[in-house]
Amino acid sequence: MNVTLPQLRRLLPHRYPILLVDRVLDVVPGEHIATVKAVTCNEPWYADLGDEVTDEELAYPSTLLVESWAQSAGVLAMLTAGGPEALRDKVMLLGSVSGVDFHEPVYPGDVVEHRIGLRRDMGETMIFDGESLVAGRTVVTVTSAVMAFRPAEQLRPEKAGVISGGIPA
Amino acid sequence: MIADVRVRAGLAADGAKWRAEASAQITGDEPVFAGHYPGFPIFPGVCVLECVTRGAELTAPEPGVLRGIESARFLGAVFPGDEIDIDLEWTRRDGDWVCKAGVSVGSRTVGSVRLGYGVGVVA
Numbered sequence: 001m002n003v004t005l006p007q008l009r010r011l012l013p014h015r016y017p018i019l020l021v022d023r024v025l026d027v028v029p030g031e032h033i034a035t036v037k038a039v040t041c042n043e044p045w046y047a048d049l050g051d052e053v054t055d056e057e058l059a060y061p062s063t064l065l066v067e068s069w070a071q072s073a074g075v076l077a078m079l080t081a082g083g084p085e086a087l088r089d090k091v092m093l094l095g096s097v098s099g100v101d102f103h104e105p106v107y108p109g110d111v112v113e114h115r116i117g118l119r120r121d122m123g124e125t126m127i128f129d130g131e132s133l134v135a136g137r138t139v140v141t142v143t144s145a146v147m148a149f150r151p152a153e154q155l156r157p158e159k160a161g162v163i164s165g166g167i168p169a
Numbered sequence: 170m171i172a173d174v175r176v177r178a179g180l181a182a183d184g185a186k187w188r189a190e191a192s193a194q195i196t197g198d199e200p201v202f203a204g205h206y207p208g209f210p211i212f213p214g215v216c217v218l219e220c221v222t223r224g225a226e227l228t229a230p231e232p233g234v235l236r237g238i239e240s241a242r243f244l245g246a247v248f249p250g251d252e253i254d255i256d257l258e259w260t261r262r263d264g265d266w267v268c269k270a271g272v273s274v275g276s277r278t279v280g281s282v283r284l285g286y287g288v289g290v291v292a
Contacts, residue, residue: 015204018213044200062235063222067215091206093243094214100238155246156209 001027003075011078012071013092017044020068021075025113029079032117035072041108059105065112065132065140070094070147072114073128077147080121090149095125099143110134116142124149171199171216174223180230180259187259191224197249214243214280217253217272221282224255225268233266233286245279253279264288 003011003024012021025034039060049057074092081087106112116130125148132140178190195212202210218241225235247253256271265287272280 013206015207018201018204061219063215063219066218066238067213070215091209091211093211093246096240096242097238098240100241102235102237152209155211156248 001029001079003027003079008075010084011075014071014074018067019071020064021071021114024072024075027076027079029076030118030121032115033072033076033079034116035075035114037068037072037112037114039106039108039110039112043108046108055105055107058107060107060110062102062140065102065106066097066100066142068112069114069116069130069132069140069142070097070145073116073126073130073145073147076116076118076128077126077149080118080126081124081149087149089152090124091152091155093148093150095146095148097142097145099141101141102139103141104134104137104139106134106139112139119144171201172196172220174220174227174255176224176227177254180228183258185260187230189224189228189257189259191220191227191255191257193220193224193253193255195247195249195251195253199249202249210249212247212249212251214241217243217247217280218282220253221255221257221270221272221280222284224257225270225284225286228257228259229268229286230259230266231288233288235284236265236287237285239267239283239285241280241282243280245274245277247274247279 021035023036027033113133120127128145172193174193177192180187180189205213251274254273258269268284270282
């Protein structure tokens with residue numbers, strides 16, 4: 001199915017500065033998704049860099065590549081579970097990741113393509129695997145990631161009701 | 170980028186292992202809370218992971234590059250105002266290093282992480 005840019009924004013609760021999926025290329029709910037994240041040196045993570053920098057300092061933070069990949073899995077999870085309306089008063093959380101390997105650094109100007117498969121669907125918990133590529137080269141592989149939708153009232157009773165599937169209600 | 174990670178106890182030998190402690194104060198003005206999530210601030214699991222990698226890099230027995238996350242479990246939510254404590258344990262493996270970390274807020278365990286660091290030239 002096709003996900004437009006406005007639809008993508010409604011499928012993820014994340015917002016600036018931690019909204020790390022730019023576009024959905026292809027998705028089949030219950031099966032797989034391909035997304036794009038474009039890296040630029042204008043992102044806040046580079047705000048404190050000085051004039052003289054090393055390649056290492058310009059490399060995109062590995063943990064944020066995982067976050068971007070996991071958010072893409074979140075889009076697949078959201079569509080598989082039936083959208084924000086079906087996840088009323090739930091919050092999307094990353095439960096765990098394992099077997100994540102970083103093969104090559106990613107730099108500003110790179111366009112990262114995340115590819116994710118849904119391996120197990122247990123309703124409010126889903127397990128994914130996949131990889132990330134830049135220009136056809138694999139930069140990250142993920143053996144397993146567990147995503148969970150948890151009741152908002154269990155996390156923060158005083159804030160319950162402001163969120164639905166992670167989307168502000 | 171995020172929270173100031175400080176070394177609380179520098180690297181100390183413990184048999185074949187090396188141990189260290191770090192901590193980070195997660196204040197309400199962390200920029201990430203604006204977007205995770207609006208009106209419902211929760212410190213993202215990968216930001217906890219980022220604090221662990223910073224703590225690891227500040228205490229590494231020798232310079233290395235993060236090759237992989239062998240596992241990272243996010244066991245409890247971290248909220249504005251929490252201080253996270255990171256217990257690090259380094260062991261050698263085939264010339265490289267494995268860093269195991271336990272993450273807690275007060276008496277509450279919030280994460281458990283195992284990282285692989287490579288030493289020397291990286292492809």
